[in-house]
Amino acid sequence: MATxxxxxxxxxxxxxxxxxxxxxxxxxxxxxxxxxxxxxxxSFLKIDRAETSFDDSVDTYAPEVYAxxxxxxxKDIAEGVYERDKDQVYYIYxxxxxxxxxxxxxxxxxxxxxxxxxxxxxxxxxxDKEIDRITHxxxxxxxxxxxxxxxxxxxxxxxxxxxxKKNQPIYDFVAVDGIGxxxxxxxxxxxxxxxxxxFEGLNQxxxxxxxxxxxxxxxxxxxxxxxxxxxxxxxxxxFFLSVLFPHDQLMIMDYNRSVRDLNGLSQEEFLEKxxxxxxxxxxxKPVKPEAKASFGMYLGDQWYKLTAKEELYAGKDAxxxxxxxxxQDYLLDPVLGIKxxxxxxxxxxxxxxxxxxxxxxxxxxxxxVSFSMYPTSxxxxxxxxxxxxxMPPKSTWFEPKLRSGLFIxxx
Numbered sequence: 001m002a003t004x005x006x007x008x009x010x011x012x013x014x015x016x017x018x019x020x021x022x023x024x025x026x027x028x029x030x031x032x033x034x035x036x037x038x039x040x041x042x043s044f045l046k047i048d049r050a051e052t053s054f055d056d057s058v059d060t061y062a063p064e065v066y067a068x069x070x071x072x073x074x075k076d077i078a079e080g081v082y083e084r085d086k087d088q089v090y091y092i093y094x095x096x097x098x099x100x101x102x103x104x105x106x107x108x109x110x111x112x113x114x115x116x117x118x119x120x121x122x123x124x125x126x127x128d129k130e131i132d133r134i135t136h137x138x139x140x141x142x143x144x145x146x147x148x149x150x151x152x153x154x155x156x157x158x159x160x161x162x163x164x165k166k167n168q169p170i171y172d173f174v175a176v177d178g179i180g181x182x183x184x185x186x187x188x189x190x191x192x193x194x195x196x197x198x199f200e201g202l203n204q205x206x207x208x209x210x211x212x213x214x215x216x217x218x219x220x221x222x223x224x225x226x227x228x229x230x231x232x233x234x235x236x237x238x239f240f241l242s243v244l245f246p247h248d249q250l251m252i253m254d255y256n257r258s259v260r261d262l263n264g265l266s267q268e269e270f271l272e273k274x275x276x277x278x279x280x281x282x283x284x285k286p287v288k289p290e291a292k293a294s295f296g297m298y299l300g301d302q303w304y305k306l307t308a309k310e311e312l313y314a315g316k317d318a319x320x321x322x323x324x325x326x327x328q329d330y331l332l333d334p335v336l337g338i339k340x341x342x343x344x345x346x347x348x349x350x351x352x353x354x355x356x357x358x359x360x361x362x363x364x365x366x367x368x369v370s371f372s373m374y375p376t377s378x379x380x381x382x383x384x385x386x387x388x389x390x391m392p393p394k395s396t397w398f399e400p401k402l403r404s405g406l407f408i409x410x411x
Contacts, residue, residue: 044405133216153246296372
């Protein structure tokens with residue numbers, strides 16, 4: 001039984017929403033973040049990445065950086081950039097990219113559901129990345145970047161969402177990157193109760209993206225439980241900000257790979273070794289795989305299509321049958337010597353949003369070989385999580401990205 005509750009939202013004034021809304025903090029490096037905040041001083045990135053207020057001599061994770069984040073948030077609230085809704089409600093959040101829309105529900109998920117694995121994970125997290133967001137959330141007493149959750153589509157929720165989308169949106173803008181954003185408020189008592197009840201019938205909700213933000217929000221909640229002698233379970237720190245999407249709304253893009261060298265092999269030796277596990281044919285054009293078990297490869301100014309032999313998939317569990325696992329287990333590791341793609345600096349990962357041209361560009365700029373992937377499906381993600389397994393790193397790339405600063409959950 002999942003607890004997905006409405007909440008009292010702190011959110012930007014409608015006339016400022018397009019200026020406040022920011023891409024997630026971790027899509028920028030420090031210099032890129034600084035440039036973006038200079039371009040748009042109201043961007044929530046100035047709070048998410050408060051080191052942009054300091055020169056580069058100040059460490060990104062210095063205590064004064066988090067104190068500055070709190071100061072900037074409080075200043076914007078005081079100056080009326082943000083408004084605090086009076087009621088506990090849900091929000092509908094629609095994102096449109098290249099003519100395709102997906103619609104999710106903004107709400108708060110339960111720390112206990114995360115701890116008890118009602119909310120399922122498919123990735124490991126790194127402690128250093130957690131500590132940053134733990135400190136940010138705890139210092140600001142606010143969750144500012146929503147966790148991207150997915151669930152198996154429920155007709156009862158779909159009906160309520162579609163009904164409320166006929167109302168006037170509270171936000172409706174196109175961001176500078178061309179992504180459309182529309183938001184509606186669900187405040188009718190019967191609709192709110194209907195959504196809560198529908199989620200109570202679910203035993204599985206899945207983290208699609210945002211494992212580090214989720215783990216950090218949960219750890220802050222558990223920390224505050226210990227610190228509060230009057231803890232009763234109803235406090236806002238027991239819940240974390242999320243946007244929940246039905247599975248049939250989502251599109252996962254390919255997450256491609258480039259490798260710096262051929263592990264001491266000549267090009268001919270490399271091609272020969274590949275053919276122990278993959279069929280290989282040259283292509284006169286860039287290869288975007290159209291089915292599972294097929295891969296594109298760019299090597300020496302030539303595209304190839306690779307097809308994995310059937311026995312590489314047969315009888316495998318939910319992880320072993322993933323294309324990203326097959327490429328890792330039968331080519332990247334044994335042929336190119338990449339044992340741990342999390343730590344090996346010879347491999348780079350390129351989101352499919354950048355296109356196949358980016359794979360060619362990487363090779364022309366010094367990488368030796370690039371691979372294009374068939375996207376992992378949302379069903380495969382669910383299967384991995386249901387079997388309590390972990391995906392290989394960089395298995396999924398979700399677009400469009402949820403914006404930070406549009407919805408803030410104060411704890």
